[in-house]
Amino acid sequence: QVQLQESGPGLVKPSQTLSLTCTVSGGSISSGGYYWSWIRQHPGKGLEWIGYIYYSGSTYYNPSLKSRVTISVDTSKNQFSLKLSSVTAADTAVYYCARGAYYYDYWGQGTLVTVSS
Amino acid sequence: DIQMTQSPSSLSASVGDRVTITCQASQDISNYLNWYQQKPGKAPKLLIYDASNLETGVPSRFSGSGSGTDFTFTISSLQPEDIATYYCQQYDNLPRTFGPGTKVDIK
Numbered sequence: 001q002v003q004l005q006e007s008g009p010g011l012v013k014p015s016q017t018l019s020l021t022c023t024v025s026g027g028s029i030s031s032g033g034y035y036w037s038w039i040r041q042h043p044g045k046g047l048e049w050i051g052y053i054y055y056s057g058s059t060y061y062n063p064s065l066k067s068r069v070t071i072s073v074d075t076s077k078n079q080f081s082l083k084l085s086s087v088t089a090a091d092t093a094v095y096y097c098a099r100g101a102y103y104y105d106y107w108g109q110g111t112l113v114t115v116s117s
Numbered sequence: 118d119i120q121m122t123q124s125p126s127s128l129s130a131s132v133g134d135r136v137t138i139t140c141q142a143s144q145d146i147s148n149y150l151n152w153y154q155q156k157p158g159k160a161p162k163l164l165i166y167d168a169s170n171l172e173t174g175v176p177s178r179f180s181g182s183g184s185g186t187d188f189t190f191t192i193s194s195l196q197p198e199d200i201a202t203y204y205c206q207q208y209d210n211l212p213r214t215f216g217p218g219t220k221v222d223i224k
Contacts, residue, residue, distance in 0.1 A: 047161065047204060049213040062212040063118075096160055102208040103151040105172065107160035 002026040004097050004108035012091075012115050018084040022097030022108055023077070030055045030075040035101035038071060038082045040093040041110070048093075052101055053080055087115045119143050119207050123216035129224040136192040138219045140183075140205035148184045149209040154201045155218075161204060165190065197223060 008020035022036070029036060038050040051061035053071045061069045070083040084091060092115045098104035120143035130136050140150065148168040153161035163172045165181035168188060178193045192199055200223060205216040 046217045047206075047215040049215070051212075060211055064212070098160075102149070103163055103166040103206070104153075104161070105163050107162075110160050 002106045006108045006111040020082045036080045037098045039096045042093045121216035127220040134195045138190040140188040142186045146207045146209035151206045153204045156201045
């Protein structure tokens, strides 16, 4: 059974960089065949797709966030990560990692990141 | 970006009722449409993929249909555990986009 777990600071100051890691267990990122995605949900709102990465390092980002987003993968640790720079209060959200590029069949539990001084 | 709309935004129904949610895409997305259930404080759960395929382990009272721009999600007999918000999501184009959600509760 594949499991995903997000980790990282729950509080980030405005203008700083949000950094989160998703650890995958029960399956290998480098076994191929799957993309690994980040999705966020603003408080009380809908879902926003941030981007995805393949184990090879190939990425695609949502154009609305592209200038500030970096997704990377560490196959040796079976992890992939999200960095979002120059954050503002509008980036306060629950951040989810998920498996998939077309549909998302496994999700992390989500982690709330609050942007505040 | 492909815009997804859902209706209604919320509904109340009785246990055992048939519940129908519609999702409309701003352009033709063939059958590249998924449905998710999200309960409060939890991650979304995939229910239907490719518009009409039931994810493994999902009860058969859930179903989906449609193609092109218009899609339907149905709960044939609403159960108390189905109280949740339901989202559609397209994967015809990047970026992937979700509908705004439909909140379902018990009357």
